[in-house]
Amino acid sequence: MKLTITYEHDVPINAFQWTPKTYRQPLHAHSSLEMGLCLSGTGTFFFGSKQYQVRQGDVFLVNNEELHIAQSDPNDPSHYLFLNFDGALLMSEDPSLLLPYSYRSANFNNLIPAGSPLAEAVIPWMTAVERELRDREPGYMAMAKSALIQLSGLLLRHYHAGLTDSEQRSMVQSVTQTKALAELVEQRYREPIGLQDIAKELGISVSRASRVFHETTGRRFADYVSLLRVQEAKRLLAGSDRQVAHIGFECGFQSLATFYRVFKESTGVSPVHFRQTLGLEAPG
Structure with a gap:
């Protein structure tokens, strides 16, 4: 099931708290990227055929293609803070910030365990995003966006360090090509442009342009x-x-x-x- 996400603010970020049902609901996906923080309780988080036991302080990473759903333990219901946001927001800042979400589901560990250095680093930024969007103090949209970029940078540094040299070179090449594609689109989106025109201008094949753009951003070019x-x-x-x-x-x-x-x-x-x-x- 594919959910449609709408945003309450001009900046495309949502922050909300949620308690999953104590029974298994259908898996779903959505076009937004997502992070979830277990604030209390226990339960299970399902990602396709994978499943993780959940405890307070666990953080989960969700891309825009992976089917997923959380379930609460009936005796100790879990309660989460979720952030979801449009990947284009990171694209406009630095396309490499999207790399942590460019994973292949089967081999990816969605869990950032409670108490780990990465969880301890990103949780304050997650709660900062929620606070800014909730309190709406002057400049809150810029502050929320800044906090999201900070935590995305921490994710990038963590996951990039685990790549082999060849994987890093391949991903850097993909990001470079995606950035060039995005820059051309931003200059010419008011025109009747197609992927074939952009690919030709960059000197790459249409199939390559389509693939790297989708793998990096999670979006189709159109x-x-x-x-x-x-x-x-x-x-x-x-x-x-x-x-x-x-x-x-x-x-x-x-x-x-x-x-x-x-x-x-x-x-x-x-x-x-x-x-x-x-x-x-x-x-x-």
């Missing part, structure tokens, strides 16, 4: 282009009085129907409703 277009449309809807139709075309959508469909899939509301929720008029 989905990433749509994300950039929606982000720009949100900015223009909130910060200008231009007509909704003009904004859609200006952001690179080739038809109004596509603009409305993709915008609603991403935000949960239509462009007109989005503008209305901000207390703004919606020019025809």
Whole structure:
């Protein structure tokens, strides 16, 4: 089951606490990346055919393809803090920060054990993200993003150190190519661009471009282009009085129907409703 994640803030990060059911629920996946911290109790965390016994202080890493679900012990229910966030946020800062989430499920240990140096290092940053998004003090979005980047950097250093030299070279090459792809897309997403055009400009095959982009970001190329277009449309809807139709075309959508469909899939509301929720008029 694939879940659709929406974000409560302009920065694409959610922080929430959750107590799993005491019975096994269906596995699910979602487009966001995720980290979970067991705050109390015990239980089991399932990742595909893998399962981990959970105790307070355990941290779990979840990418955007792996099926997973947590379950509480009936006698001592577990309670978690979860962060989920859009990988594009890290892509815009430093694509290498996505490497810890580029794992192959079968051979990856999702558990960062309680009391380990890595768990002790990342937990304060996880709770900082939750605090900033909860309290909403001035500058909270920048502070939440900064805390997420700090903990992602700690994850990168930890997992990178465990790679062989050849694995490191391969991943660095993939990240370099992905970064070049992303930079070109960010320059040209308002145009009718395709992966074939970008791959040709970079001198790599379309299949290679598609593979490294998906492995590093967890996104299909077309989905990433749509994300950039929606982000720009949100900015223009909130910060200008231009007509909704003009904004859609200006952001690179080739038809109004596509603009409305993709915008609603991403935000949960239509462009007109989005503008209305901000207390703004919606020019025809």
